[in-house]
Amino acid sequence: MSLDILLPLLGGLLIGASALLLLGVSGRIAGVSGIVGGLMLAPRGDRSWRLAFLGGLMVGGLLLLGIDPAALPDGLPATTPIVVLAGFLVGYGARAANGCTSGHGVCGLGRRSRRSLVAVLVFMGAGVITAQLVRPLLGGAL
Amino acid sequence: MIHMLAPVVSGLLFALGLGLAGMTRPTQVLAFLEFRDPALMLTMGAAVAVTGLGFPLLLRRSRPLLGPRFLLPTRSDLDRPLIVGAVLFGVGWGLVGLCPGPALTGLVAGDPRQWLFVAAMLAGMFIHQRLERSAS
Numbered sequence: 001m002s003l004d005i006l007l008p009l010l011g012g013l014l015i016g017a018s019a020l021l022l023l024g025v026s027g028r029i030a031g032v033s034g035i036v037g038g039l040m041l042a043p044r045g046d047r048s049w050r051l052a053f054l055g056g057l058m059v060g061g062l063l064l065l066g067i068d069p070a071a072l073p074d075g076l077p078a079t080t081p082i083v084v085l086a087g088f089l090v091g092y093g094a095r096a097a098n099g100c101t102s103g104h105g106v107c108g109l110g111r112r113s114r115r116s117l118v119a120v121l122v123f124m125g126a127g128v129i130t131a132q133l134v135r136p137l138l139g140g141a142l
Numbered sequence: 143m144i145h146m147l148a149p150v151v152s153g154l155l156f157a158l159g160l161g162l163a164g165m166t167r168p169t170q171v172l173a174f175l176e177f178r179d180p181a182l183m184l185t186m187g188a189a190v191a192v193t194g195l196g197f198p199l200l201l202r203r204s205r206p207l208l209g210p211r212f213l214l215p216t217r218s219d220l221d222r223p224l225i226v227g228a229v230l231f232g233v234g235w236g237l238v239g240l241c242p243g244p245a246l247t248g249l250v251a252g253d254p255r256q257w258l259f260v261a262a263m264l265a266g267m268f269i270h271q272r273l274e275r276s277a278s
Binding site: 004005007008009010011012013014015016017018019020021022023024025026027028029030032033036037040041048049050052053054055056057058059060061062063064065067068069071072073074075076077078080082083084085086087088089090091092093094095096097098100101102104105106107108109110111112113114115118119120122123124125126127128129130131132134135 | 146148151152156159164188193200208215224230238243248268
């Protein structure tokens with residue numbers, strides 16, 4: 001099997017294992033937007049595990065940087081105003097929908113949640129349309 | 143202390159998985175959304191295969207290893223915020239190719255515009271929280 005297939009598969013297995021670990025040991029859903037968003041309103045005792053997860057995420061990022069800097073982004077493919085707009089939409093939308101790619105995608109589909117299935121179909125559809133139709137339309141403004 | 147180990151390792155595995163899969167690179171995510179590179183389908187498939195097989199086994203137990211109970215969403219209704227939120231999220235994702243996990247994981251590369259993306263994302267989360275609180 002070529003690396004083009006092996007690495008995406010292995011990455012997916014690790015992401016799945018990460019969700020199993022958090023649910024099996026802590027009883028929590030590994031949804032990044034929920035973990036971050038919860039920091040803003042969670043009671044004190046509910047904050048430390050969230051910070052621990054985010055700390056692990058950062059250490060993972062540093063490891064990636066050490067192993068293969070090319071694994072991390074070397075610039076975002078849009079202008080600064082679009083980057084800000086996209087960030088805002090991702091944050092607001094994920095909280096409104098109660099989940100993102102990890103919470104609804106990886107965990108929700110694994111729980112066979114109807115809400116998650118609908119959310120995944122809708123955000124994949126919106127993502128595909130935006131990438132294929134809206135980005136070219138923005139053209140020079142991108 | 144032991145209670146913090148699982149979340150740390152979970153976050154670590156999550157970041158490494160994203161990195162191996164290439165999801166931390168916005169250009170790769172856009173190539174997937176543009177149907178030029180289906181590799182991320184394998185990533186999503188593998189991750190959901192693990193949770194789809196593993197979650198039911200874990201949930202057979204009455205409680206998690208180090209916690210009083212499993213904290214799972216219980217709703218099953220399809221309401222407007224779910225749909226509108228997913229559309230807004232998808233548009234933001236498709237514009238730049240970043241979703242929350244990869245955006246945070248990639249911060250260590252030090253690109254100021256990625257920090258700006260995360261700041262805007264946190265602002266979006268915060269504003270949603272405020273609006274929701276004032277509506278209720």
